[in-house]
Amino acid sequence: MDELTKGFFNKIYQTSGIGVGFADLNGIFIDANEALLKMTGYSKNDLFHTRYQDITPSEFHKVDEEVVDLILNRDQTVEYEKELFRKDGSRARLLLNSVCLKNEKGEPVAFAATLQEISQYKSHQNKSNDYKDKYFSLMDITNDVVCELNSRFHFLCITPNSENILSYKPSDLMGRDLFDFIYPNDLFIIKSIFENSIKNFSSAYCLFRFRSKTRQWLLRDCHMKPFKASTGETRLMVNFKSVSESSLELQNEVKKQNEELGRLDEYLNQRLNDLKALYTVTKAVHQSIDLKEVYRIALDTIMSLKNVNMAFIYLVDEVRKEAVLETYRNVPESYIKKVSRIPKGVGITWKILDSGKLLNVEDIQKSNEIGPAGKDLGNIGVLGAPLTVDGKVIGVIYFTTHRYRKFDHSEVSLFSSISDQLSLAISKAQVYEQLRKTNKREKIISAVTMNVHRSINLKSVLQNAVGSINKNVPGADCVAIYMANGGKAVLNSHSNNHTDTNLINIFTLDVSGVTSKILNEGKPIIDNKVSSGSEYRIDFIDSATSVKSYLGLPLRHKKHIIGTLNITSSRDNAFDHRELAFFNIVTRQIESAIDNAWMAEALKESEKRYRELYENVPTGIYCKSHDGKIFMANSTLIQMLGFHSFDEMASKYRMRSEFLADSPGHTLKNILKKRSKITELESTWLKRTDIDIKFSSSICGSPPDPKVSKAVFRIFQESFTNILRHAQATKVTVSLQKKRDYIKLCIKDNGKGITESSIYNVDSLGLLGIKERAHALRGNVRIKGAPGRGTSIKVQIPIEGELKLKS
Numbered sequence: 001m002d003e004l005t006k007g008f009f010n011k012i013y014q015t016s017g018i019g020v021g022f023a024d025l026n027g028i029f030i031d032a033n034e035a036l037l038k039m040t041g042y043s044k045n046d047l048f049h050t051r052y053q054d055i056t057p058s059e060f061h062k063v064d065e066e067v068v069d070l071i072l073n074r075d076q077t078v079e080y081e082k083e084l085f086r087k088d089g090s091r092a093r094l095l096l097n098s099v100c101l102k103n104e105k106g107e108p109v110a111f112a113a114t115l116q117e118i119s120q121y122k123s124h125q126n127k128s129n130d131y132k133d134k135y136f137s138l139m140d141i142t143n144d145v146v147c148e149l150n151s152r153f154h155f156l157c158i159t160p161n162s163e164n165i166l167s168y169k170p171s172d173l174m175g176r177d178l179f180d181f182i183y184p185n186d187l188f189i190i191k192s193i194f195e196n197s198i199k200n201f202s203s204a205y206c207l208f209r210f211r212s213k214t215r216q217w218l219l220r221d222c223h224m225k226p227f228k229a230s231t232g233e234t235r236l237m238v239n240f241k242s243v244s245e246s247s248l249e250l251q252n253e254v255k256k257q258n259e260e261l262g263r264l265d266e267y268l269n270q271r272l273n274d275l276k277a278l279y280t281v282t283k284a285v286h287q288s289i290d291l292k293e294v295y296r297i298a299l300d301t302i303m304s305l306k307n308v309n310m311a312f313i314y315l316v317d318e319v320r321k322e323a324v325l326e327t328y329r330n331v332p333e334s335y336i337k338k339v340s341r342i343p344k345g346v347g348i349t350w351k352i353l354d355s356g357k358l359l360n361v362e363d364i365q366k367s368n369e370i371g372p373a374g375k376d377l378g379n380i381g382v383l384g385a386p387l388t389v390d391g392k393v394i395g396v397i398y399f400t401t402h403r404y405r406k407f408d409h410s411e412v413s414l415f416s417s418i419s420d421q422l423s424l425a426i427s428k429a430q431v432y433e434q435l436r437k438t439n440k441r442e443k444i445i446s447a448v449t450m451n452v453h454r455s456i457n458l459k460s461v462l463q464n465a466v467g468s469i470n471k472n473v474p475g476a477d478c479v480a481i482y483m484a485n486g487g488k489a490v491l492n493s494h495s496n497n498h499t500d501t502n503l504i505n506i507f508t509l510d511v512s513g514v515t516s517k518i519l520n521e522g523k524p525i526i527d528n529k530v531s532s533g534s535e536y537r538i539d540f541i542d543s544a545t546s547v548k549s550y551l552g553l554p555l556r557h558k559k560h561i562i563g564t565l566n567i568t569s570s571r572d573n574a575f576d577h578r579e580l581a582f583f584n585i586v587t588r589q590i591e592s593a594i595d596n597a598w599m600a601e602a603l604k605e606s607e608k609r610y611r612e613l614y615e616n617v618p619t620g621i622y623c624k625s626h627d628g629k630i631f632m633a634n635s636t637l638i639q640m641l642g643f644h645s646f647d648e649m650a651s652k653y654r655m656r657s658e659f660l661a662d663s664p665g666h667t668l669k670n671i672l673k674k675r676s677k678i679t680e681l682e683s684t685w686l687k688r689t690d691i692d693i694k695f696s697s698s699i700c701g702s703p704p705d706p707k708v709s710k711a712v713f714r715i716f717q718e719s720f721t722n723i724l725r726h727a728q729a730t731k732v733t734v735s736l737q738k739k740r741d742y743i744k745l746c747i748k749d750n751g752k753g754i755t756e757s758s759i760y761n762v763d764s765l766g767l768l769g770i771k772e773r774a775h776a777l778r779g780n781v782r783i784k785g786a787p788g789r790g791t792s793i794k795v796q797i798p799i800e801g802e803l804k805l806k807s
Contacts, residue, residue, distance in 0.1 A: 013033050014033055015034075016035055017035055018035055018116055019032070019035040019094075019114065020035070020112070020114055021036050021112070021113055021115065022111070023051075023052055023110065023111045024109075024110055024111075025108060025109070025110065025111070027051040027052050027053055028049060028050065029048060029050055029051075029052065032044060035115075039084075039092055039094070039115065039117060040087060041086045041087035041088055042055075042086075042087050055084050055085045056082065056083070056084060057084075060082045060083060064082070067098055068111075071099060071100040071111070072100055072108055077097060077099045078096075078097070078099075079095070079097045080095075080096055080098075081093065081094065081095055081118065082094060092117060094115045094116065094117060094118065095115070095117075096113050096115050097113060097114045098111060098112070099111070099112050099113070100112075143161070144165065144239050144240060145158065145159055145161060145162045145165040145166055145239070145240040145241075146158075146159045146237065146238070146239055146240075147159070147162075147173075147237075147240070148236070148237055148238075149178060149236040149238055150235055150236075151233055151235065152177070153177060153178045153179060153194060153236070154175055154176065154177055155173045155175060155176055155178065156174075158170040158173055165220070165240050165241070166181075166210060166212070166220075167212040167213040167214070167218070168213055172213070179191060181210050181211045182208050182209070183208060183209035183211070183217055186208040186209055190206055193206045194224065194236070197225075198234055201226050201234065202226070203223070203224065204223075205222070206222050206224075207219070207220070207221055207222070207243065208222065219242075219243045220240050220241065220242065220243065221240070221241040222238060222239070222241075223238070223239045223241075224236050224237065225237050273305065280297065280301045281297065281301055281418050281421045282421050290429070291426065291429035294422070294429070295326070298418065298422055298425075299311050299327060299328075300329075302329070303329050303330070305414075307405070307407070307411070308400070309330060309400055309401050309402050310328075310329065310331060310377065310379060310399075310400040311328065311329045311330070311397070311398065311400070312325060312327065312331050313326045313387070313395060313397045313398075313422070314395050314396045315387075315394060315395040316353060316393075319576075319577035319580075320341075322342060322343055322344065323342040323344075323349050323350060324341055325340045326395070331377075332376075335373060335376065335377055338373045338376075339373045347371045347373075348369050348384065349384070349396050352384050352386050352393075352396045353393050353395075356388065357386070358383065358384065358385055360382075360383050360407055360412065361381065361383075361406070362404060362405060362406045363380050363381070364379060364380060364382050365380065370382075377400065379400035379401060380400075380402055380403055380404050380405075381401040381404065381405045381406060382399070382400045383398070383399045383407045383412065384396050384397070384398050385397050385399075385415055385416055385419040386419070387419055387422060388420075388423050389427040390427070394423070394426065397415075397418075397419050399411075399415050447468055448465065448469060448472065448586050448590075449589045456596055456600040457597060457600075458597035458598065458601065459492075461590075461597045462492050462493035462590075463495075465493070465565075465590045466479040466480060466481055466493050466495040467479075467495045469495075469565075469567065469586065470495035470497060475569040475575070477496070477501070477568060477570050478495070478496040478497065478501045478503070478541075478547075478568045479495050479496075479566070479567050480494035480503055480540060480566045481493050481494070481555070481564070481565055481590075482515060482540060482564050482566065483563035484519055484561070484562055484563055487509055488506055488507065488509060489506070489507055489515045489519075489539075489563075489564070490506045491504070491505045491540070501541055501546075501568060502541060502542045503540060503541060504539075504540050504541065507539060507540065510539070512536065513537050513538075513539030513540075514527075514536045514538055514539060514540075514550065514564075514566075515539050515540060515552070515564050515566075518561075518564045519563075519564065522556075522561050524551070524552060524554070524580055524583070525550070525551070525552045526550070526551050526575050526577055526580075527550045528549045528573040528574065529549075529573075530547050530550050530568075538568070546570055547568045547569070548569060548571055548574070549568065549569040549571060549572060549574035550566070550567070550568050550569075550575075551567040551568075551575040552564055552565065553584070553587050555587060555591055556591055557591065557594060557598070562594075565587055620634065620636050620637030620640045621633065621634045621636070622634070622637055630650060632646070633646050635684070636684065637649075639684065691723075691730060691732055692730060692731045692732070693731075693733075693734065694731075694733045694734065695734045695735075695736075696735050696736070697736040697737070698736070698737045698738060699736060699737070699743075705799060708743055708799060711773045711776070711777055711779075711797060712736070712743060712745055715745060715770050715773055715795055716745065716747065718766045718767075718770050718773075720732070720747070722766045722767070723747075723751065726752075726754075727790070727791060728751050728752050729750050729790065730750060731750045732747065732750075733746075733747070733748045733749075735747075741798060741799050742796050742797060742798045742799060743796070743797050743799065744795070744796050745794075745795045745797075746792070746794050748790060748791070748792040748793075749790045749791055750789075751790050751791060752788065752790075753786045753788055753790055754783065754791045755785065759783050774795055777797050777798070778797075779797035779798060780795070780796050781794070782794045
């Protein structure tokens with residue numbers, strides 16, 4: 001309690017004529033006021049550390065024990081009589097009211113009691129009886145009917161002469177409801193007068209028609225005054241009188257004129273208040289671009305208006321085709337949970353949105369247009385006004401009242417003006433918000449782009465991506481990228497500020513999870529109310545998390561879905577469907593960076609394979625500059641020409657034309673013709689690959705067209721690289737033939753055998769390279785494989801014209 005209340009309480013405690021004492025649970029006095037000390041003759045020092053049993057005669061000890069049991073175990077207040085020894089040894093007969101005091105936890109801490117001497121109590125009781133006798137005597141001698149009504153307006157007490165004025169005996173009216181006897185057309189106003197008298201605790205006067213015992217309507221004058229009963233209940237003392245017809249006419253005329261003046265005054269005041277309200281809203285609209293602040297001022301102003309008990313605004317979500325509860329005042333939580341979002345075409349809200357027309361209903365409980373949620377609001381009259389921007393309805397504002405009435409013309413005009421001003425505010429705020437979001441999006445996209453393209457290492461790319469999104473996107477508490485691997489999803493990188501979100505490193509996909517849905521359908525998923533009832537399970541986190549919102553997007557490579565970008569938030573409604581275009585741009589940047597990283601990895605792998613083949617292929621290879629100078633040669637060519645190193649070879653043959661001359665034993669033509677040399681080469685190869693290679697060639701004379709030669713070499717290079725990497729082969733047979741007008745290359749291994757899905761897999765870059773090289777020269781490729789029986793590749797490239805592959 002505050003200091004003023006404490007002071008007031010202490011003053012009453014000290015000055016009261018009623019004794020008050022406190023004892024602990026052992027019965028030892030803690031405190032006593034002056035009245036108790038005066039009754040007993042003790043001082044406070046005398047009572048402190050004294051048990052109340054010590055000053056109680058022994059014949060009352062049993063009673064005290066029973067009282068303690070009642071107030072402790074049954075939580076009751078007990079009134080009883082007992083005696084106490086005064087300090088001088090005499091006895092005081094007292095009336096006690098005892099109670100147990102408890103702490104915040106409901107535990108007993110002390111006993112308290114009020115004490116009155118029996119003689120003083122009797123005096124008060126006698127005075128009360130005197131007042132009661134006077135009260136009934138006054139009621140008996142009055143010519144008017146005097147009644148006492150309770151707060152529910154039921155008759156409690158009636159003077160004996162009630163039959164003269166009301167035509168009923170007191171016994172006929174006792175316990176009955178006054179309003180059951182009032183003329184129906186008078187009932188509304190009379191009921192309001194009586195209720196206001198109780199509510200404002202003020203006197204009132206009214207005139208109404210009272211139904212007599214013979215069912216006639218008697219005109220009666222009524223005065224009332226509220227008072228407080230001893231129980232604390234507010235009651236009414238009511239005086240009824242008869243009214244003459246002449247006085248009634250005069251009274252009615254005066255009343256009519258007063259009502260007209262009152263209505264005029266009320267109308268003028270209302271219009272003044274309306275103008276003030278409209279000015280307040282208009283000022284807020286033109287001085288602020290913060291829509292929440294405009295809503296606050298507007299709704300506070302609306303709620304101050306007469307007859308408005310509730311106000312709320314719906315705005316259209318164009319993406320989800322829903323009407324969303326944007327802001328509100330005095331709206332019950334049950335309504336918010338039921339219809340915070342209204343699907344398109346449902347209910348009166350969408351009727352206003354589609355038609356752009358006002359709705360003004362006198363009693364929504366009787367309206368066929370209002371749905372059950374609207375009727376559960378507890379309102380009666382409702383006005384719905386469309387919010388319009390550039391001729392397009394973007395929302396609805398509702399004004400409701402607890403009264404049975406339609407809003408009148410002046411109110412409709414005011415509310416329409418307010419809705420126009422709010423529409424303008426929403427339009428301004430949307431433009432500003434769009435500019436702000438656009439600027440923010442551009443900054444985020446720039447930050448993400450810069451971070452993901454800082455590296456061409458795939459691991460770094462993905463980690464930079466999730467870190468940048470986690471840092472720059474509002475609400476992105478946890479960001480994770482999962483890549484598809486067979487029937488599983490593997491966590492590649494993550495950035496997690498959400499401490500109780502535990503990510504699963506690898507898990508098997510199933511149709512109930514969001515990852516499976518995104519990988520299969522390639523569409524983003526937004527769930528702003530994550531719960532056990534969500535359509536799809538958040539499968540990459542454990543169940544013991546506080547994730548409230550989820551956004552998932554597919555990651556693609558060459559039109560194929562390779563993984564998912566997952567973002568979670570601890571907030572409800574963290575992700576807006578309207579922001580999907582922005583997130584798609586972010587994912588495109590990540591996909592571009594992934595593509596660059598994979599290209600870099602493929603280039604490294606290709607360079608490695610090229611270097612391996614360059615050094616190990618059983619064919620002499622050299623590189624020359626545009627002027628014919630040799631600057632690089634592989635070990636096969638160096639050995640074929642009989643040298644130990646490139647430097648040794650280069651010291652003799654600086655130009656390509658020099659070693660291609662017909663010098664005995666060293667020309668390329670002669671080497672190709674010598675089978676012994678091929679056999680030797682097959683032996684540099686076996687040592688390096690541990691694969692038994694059989695090579696045969698029927699090509700004699702000059703080499704074929706350089707384009708064809710290069711293509712055949714590259715095809716052989718890709719094929720042998722695939723064998724080394726995937727086939728697990730121990731034997732390889734290579735056949736190179738020239739038949740009439742085409743070159744035929746056949747490569748067969750005894751490895752594990754290629755599958756049909758791998759043959760047509762667009763990610764099999766080596767096979768794609770073989771096909772593209774052959775097709776570029778109008779050739780054909782046939783690839784066959786069987787599990788455990790190896791793989792064969794047959795390539796035919798025409799020297800001239802176009803061929804079809806022969807079986």
